[in-house]
Amino acid sequence: MEIFEKAYIGSCELKNRTIRSATFEGMCDANGFPGESYYALYDELSKNNIGGIITGFAFISEEGKAIQPGQAGIYSEDFIKPFKKVTAKVHENGSKIFMQLAHTGRQTRSKEINRIVVGASQKKSPYFREKPKQLSKTEIVEIIEKFGNSANFAKQAGFDGVQIHAAHGYLVHQFLLPGINNRKDEFGIDTKRGLGLKFLDLVIDKIREKCGEDFPILIKISGSDDYKRKFSSSQFSNLIMFLDLKKIAAIEISYGTMDHALNIFRGDVPVNLILKYNKVYKVDNKIAKWFLKSLVFPFFKTKLQPFTPMYNLQYAEIAKQLTTIPIISVGGFREKSEIEYAIKEKNVDFVSLSRPFIAEPDFALKLSRNGNYKSKCINCNYCAIMCDSKFSTKCYKGGEL
Ligand SMILES: Cc1cc2nc3c(=O)[nH]c(=O)nc-3n(C[C@H](O)[C@H](O)[C@H](O)COP(=O)(O)O)c2cc1C
Numbered sequence: 001m002e003i004f005e006k007a008y009i010g011s012c013e014l015k016n017r018t019i020r021s022a023t024f025e026g027m028c029d030a031n032g033f034p035g036e037s038y039y040a041l042y043d044e045l046s047k048n049n050i051g052g053i054i055t056g057f058a059f060i061s062e063e064g065k066a067i068q069p070g071q072a073g074i075y076s077e078d079f080i081k082p083f084k085k086v087t088a089k090v091h092e093n094g095s096k097i098f099m100q101l102a103h104t105g106r107q108t109r110s111k112e113i114n115r116i117v118v119g120a121s122q123k124k125s126p127y128f129r130e131k132p133k134q135l136s137k138t139e140i141v142e143i144i145e146k147f148g149n150s151a152n153f154a155k156q157a158g159f160d161g162v163q164i165h166a167a168h169g170y171l172v173h174q175f176l177l178p179g180i181n182n183r184k185d186e187f188g189i190d191t192k193r194g195l196g197l198k199f200l201d202l203v204i205d206k207i208r209e210k211c212g213e214d215f216p217i218l219i220k221i222s223g224s225d226d227y228k229r230k231f232s233s234s235q236f237s238n239l240i241m242f243l244d245l246k247k248i249a250a251i252e253i254s255y256g257t258m259d260h261a262l263n264i265f266r267g268d269v270p271v272n273l274i275l276k277y278n279k280v281y282k283v284d285n286k287i288a289k290w291f292l293k294s295l296v297f298p299f300f301k302t303k304l305q306p307f308t309p310m311y312n313l314q315y316a317e318i319a320k321q322l323t324t325i326p327i328i329s330v331g332g333f334r335e336k337s338e339i340e341y342a343i344k345e346k347n348v349d350f351v352s353l354s355r356p357f358i359a360e361p362d363f364a365l366k367l368s369r370n371g372n373y374k375s376k377c378i379n380c381n382y383c384a385i386m387c388d389s390k391f392s393t394k395c396y397k398g399g400e401l
Pocket residue numbers: 021022023024055056057100165167168220254264265266330331332333352353354355356383384387393
């Protein structure tokens with residue numbers, strides 16, 4: 001297999017095996033409608049020899065909205081027309097685009113969304129620190145319906161498929177994990193497989209019911225996490241085999257949850273920036289700032305996993321042994337030789353990247369022209385921390401604020 005050859009996700013043909021992984025844009029209005037910078041971003045990405053694009057997470061329901069300002073939404077017919085403008089441009093530029101659908105569940109704050117926080121259970125996220133209301137069965141059924149409706153709006157807007165966000169600790173992931181999901185009803189943990197699959201199962205079925213069997217449904221999952229009751233390799237295998245049975249169009253494999261967000265995107269920990277912009281750690285008090293800076297963060301850093309090239313590839317490798325569904329590996333790809341290694345040596349079908357495309361939207365074009373090209377991304381993680389600010393996502397090159 002070659003990077004720059006055509007490849008398929010379901011019936012959808014991509015011109016090569018590079019994908020922009022979902023990346024929060026911060027370019028929409030308070031209701032989730034895309035603005036001019038959102039259009040410009042996707043125009044630029046799609047013009048530059050990228051195989052496919054996955055949008056930043058779009059909320060499917062107002063109580064499932066994230067704390068970051070400027071998140072995209074897709075929860076009513078009103079979104080069809082504005083997003084059509086995006087997909088038309090991407091298609092005109094010869095690329096493909098999938099919309100990532102998300103519900104935050106417990107990973108949000110009532111103060112930010114002006115609604116109560118809901119979750120698979122009443123268990124608090126150690127990071128967001130707000131006890132969610134456990135969703136009732138009626139509310140679960142409503143959310144499943146909303147996932148279906150949102151997928152249908154995305155389809156009508158011209159997206160080539162949708163990606164269910166079942167990674168990074170968001171609602172679908174909350175249902176999957178026994179450490180979070182302690183429900184005793186049918187949405188609880190299936191003890192044989194060690195996972196709470198019912199919610200995801202019904203979301204997939206609902207999207208198919210609303211969008212037809214052929215509409216590509218992709219999924220993003222986490223290969224492992226940082227909780228005490230770590231997601232085991234057998235749970236991971238069971239999840240892949242379940243997705244195989246459900247005939248998902250492609251599985252993207254990431255890592256972790258927002259409770260240890262800096263293990264999702266590894267690299268530097270810009271403490272000063274966190275204390276200034278992060279919605280949870282932001283402090284004005286000098287003593288509190290000193291305490292966090294001198295004691296809390298140095299300890300916290302010892303718990304973090306270092307950035308290493310291709311840091312989630314091992315999960316993609318396991319998945320390749322269990323299914324013929326296209327596998328997308330994400331995390332720490334910075335140069336052509338690494339992408340080539342994943343595709344040629346490990347038989348991964350696609351490689352997706354986030355930060356390299358923030359640093360250089362034309363990274364795929366540069367790679368295709370120069371085999372030795374290396375990403376300009378320095379993993380400073382300013383882009384990730386600044387998601388909480390009022391500014392749109394961009395590359396800060398480790399210091400240009
Ligand atoms: C600024 C920023 C925004 C992100 N937004 C999302 C998102 O909306 N949905 C998602 O699934 N992952 C999101 N991610 C995670 C990336 O998709 C990717 O999994 C992670 O950054 C590792 O890939 P990389 O090393 O190529 O950056 C985001 C990452 C960054 C840096």
